[in-house]
Amino acid sequence: MDDIRFAVLGTGGIGRRTLEVSQHKDGLTAVAACDRNGVAVDHDGLDVDELLDATEGNIASGPQGGPGQSSGDEPRDSGPDEASGSTPATPTDDYASDGGAAAVEGGGVKQHGDQSGIVASEQGEPTETPIDDIIAESDAVDAVLLALPNLEHDFIPRVAERFAEADYEGVMIDVLKRSRVIGMLDDREGLLRESGITFVCGAGATPGFLTGAAALAAQSFVEVEAVEIWWGVGLKSGYEDNRGTVREDIAHLDGYDIETAREMSEDEIEALIDEHDGVLEFHDMEHADDVLLERAGICDAEDVHVGGVLDVRSDEKPTTTTVSVTGTTFDGETGTNTFELDDATSMEANVNGPALGYLKAGVRNNRAGHYGVFGPADLMPGF
Numbered sequence: 001m002d003d004i005r006f007a008v009l010g011t012g013g014i015g016r017r018t019l020e021v022s023q024h025k026d027g028l029t030a031v032a033a034c035d036r037n038g039v040a041v042d043h044d045g046l047d048v049d050e051l052l053d054a055t056e057g058n059i060a061s062g063p064q065g066g067p068g069q070s071s072g073d074e075p076r077d078s079g080p081d082e083a084s085g086s087t088p089a090t091p092t093d094d095y096a097s098d099g100g101a102a103a104v105e106g107g108g109v110k111q112h113g114d115q116s117g118i119v120a121s122e123q124g125e126p127t128e129t130p131i132d133d134i135i136a137e138s139d140a141v142d143a144v145l146l147a148l149p150n151l152e153h154d155f156i157p158r159v160a161e162r163f164a165e166a167d168y169e170g171v172m173i174d175v176l177k178r179s180r181v182i183g184m185l186d187d188r189e190g191l192l193r194e195s196g197i198t199f200v201c202g203a204g205a206t207p208g209f210l211t212g213a214a215a216l217a218a219q220s221f222v223e224v225e226a227v228e229i230w231w232g233v234g235l236k237s238g239y240e241d242n243r244g245t246v247r248e249d250i251a252h253l254d255g256y257d258i259e260t261a262r263e264m265s266e267d268e269i270e271a272l273i274d275e276h277d278g279v280l281e282f283h284d285m286e287h288a289d290d291v292l293l294e295r296a297g298i299c300d301a302e303d304v305h306v307g308g309v310l311d312v313r314s315d316e317k318p319t320t321t322t323v324s325v326t327g328t329t330f331d332g333e334t335g336t337n338t339f340e341l342d343d344a345t346s347m348e349a350n351v352n353g354p355a356l357g358y359l360k361a362g363v364r365n366n367r368a369g370h371y372g373v374f375g376p377a378d379l380m381p382g383f
C-alpha cells in the first residue's frame with residue numbers, strides 16, 4: 001500500500017484539493033491530472049506544488065478558450081436528461097458536463113492570460129482529448145479519482161465505460177452526489193468487472209464520509225428506522241473555486257432542477273444567492289447516501305433524508321454537520337446514534353480526506369481481486 005500511483009480527472013475546486021491533501025497522506029503519488037483543456041503526466045510524480053500554484057484562482061471550470069471547447073471528451077448522444085425529460089446540450093456546449101458557466105462571456109473560467117487551468121502549469125499540455133490522454137497512460141496508474149462535474153448525469157458512468165473499454169485494470173473513484181447515477185454505474189458493473197476495475201462511487205463527504213458514518217452508527221441496531229444527514233458548509237474563501245459544486249447544489253432547491261441549474265448564467269446564480277443573503281438551505285436532497293445505504297442492506301432508501309445549509313459569505317459553518325441513525329437494538333431498545341463533525345473541519349477536508357481514504361480501500365480490494373461497483377457503506381462493517 002505504499003506505492004499507489006493515481007490520476008485526477010478534473011482539477012477544479014475538488015480536484016486541486018485532492019492533489020493537495022494527497023501530499024499529507026503516505027504512499028500516494030499523483031502521476032497524472034487533467035481538466036477540460038489540458039493534461040499533465042509524469043510517471044515519476046507530478047510536481048504538485050507547481051501545479052497548484054499555476055492553477056491557483058485559475059481552474060478552468062468553464063468552457064471558454066482553449067482547445068477543449070468542442071472536445072472529444074464531452075458526453076455525446078446521452079439521450080434525454082432524466083431530471084427534466086429534455087435533451088441535454090450538444091457536445092459543443094461544453095457546459096453539458098459542468099454547468100452553464102458558458103452562458104455569460106467570461107463567466108466561470110478563471111485564467112492567467114491565455115492560459116486557462118492546467119495548461120498554465122509548466123507541466124501541462126493543451127489537449128482536445130484530456131480523458132483519452134489519461135486513458136492512454138492508465139497502464140501505469142493504480143487509481144483514478146474523478147473530480148468531474150456531474151450536471152450531465154451519465155457523464156461519469158460513460159467515463160468509467162471508456163476506461164473499461166480500454167481494458168484499464170485498477171481503481172476508479174468518484175465524489176458524485178446524485179442517487180440516480182449509482183444505478184447507471186451498476187448497469188455497467190459487468191463491463192467494469194471484466195476489465196478488472198474496482199469502482200468506488202459516491203465517496204466524497206455526503207455521500208461518502210457520512211454514508212460510511214451512518215453504516216457504522218447502524219451497527220448498534222438490528223433494525224434501522226431513519227438516517228438523517230444534516231450538513232453545514234461555509235465557503236466564503238472557497239466560493240470562487242467551488243462554483244461547480246454550488247451550481248450543482250442549486251439544482252436541489254425548490255423550483256430548480258438539473259436542467260435549469262445547468263443553464264443559469266453566473267449573474268443569475270449571483271442574483272439567487274443575493275436573494276438568500278448568501279445562505280442556501282436544502283431539504284430532501286437527492287443525495288446518493290440513500291441508495292448507497294440501501295444497496296449495503298442498512299435501511300430502505302426512503303428512510304434516508306439529506307439536507308443542509310450552504311453559506312457562501314462566511315467561512316464559519318452555518319450549522320454543525322451531523323448524521324443521526326435511529327434504530328432498534330436486539331434487546332428492544334430504541335436509540336439514536338449521532339456522529340458529528342467538528343465545525344473546524346472544512347468541506348474540502350471532509351471530501352478529500354475520505355475520498356483518498358476510500359481510494360486506498362479501493363486499491364486494497366482491487367489488489368485482492370475484488371472488482372465491480374462498491375459504495376462507501378460496502379467498505380464498512382456489514383449489516
Ligand SMILES: NC(=O)c1ccc[n+]([C@@H]2O[C@H](COP(=O)([O-])OP(=O)(O)OC[C@H]3O[C@@H](n4cnc5c(N)ncnc54)[C@H](O)[C@@H]3O)[C@@H](O)[C@H]2O)c1
Pocket residue numbers: 009010011012013014015034035036037059060061062071073074075097098117130131147148149150151175176177202203204205206207208241242243244245246248351
Ligand atoms: N460528494 C461530496 O461530498 C461532494 C462535495 C463537493 C463537490 N462534489 C462534486 O465534485 C464534483 C467537482 O466539483 P468542483 O467544485 O471541483 O467542480 P469545478 O467546476 O470546480 O471543477 C470541474 C473540473 O472538471 C474539469 N472538466 C469539466 N469537463 C471536463 C471534461 N469533459 N474533460 C476533462 N475535464 C473536465 C474542469 O476543467 C474542472 O477542472 C462535482 O460533481 C461536485 O458535485 C461532491
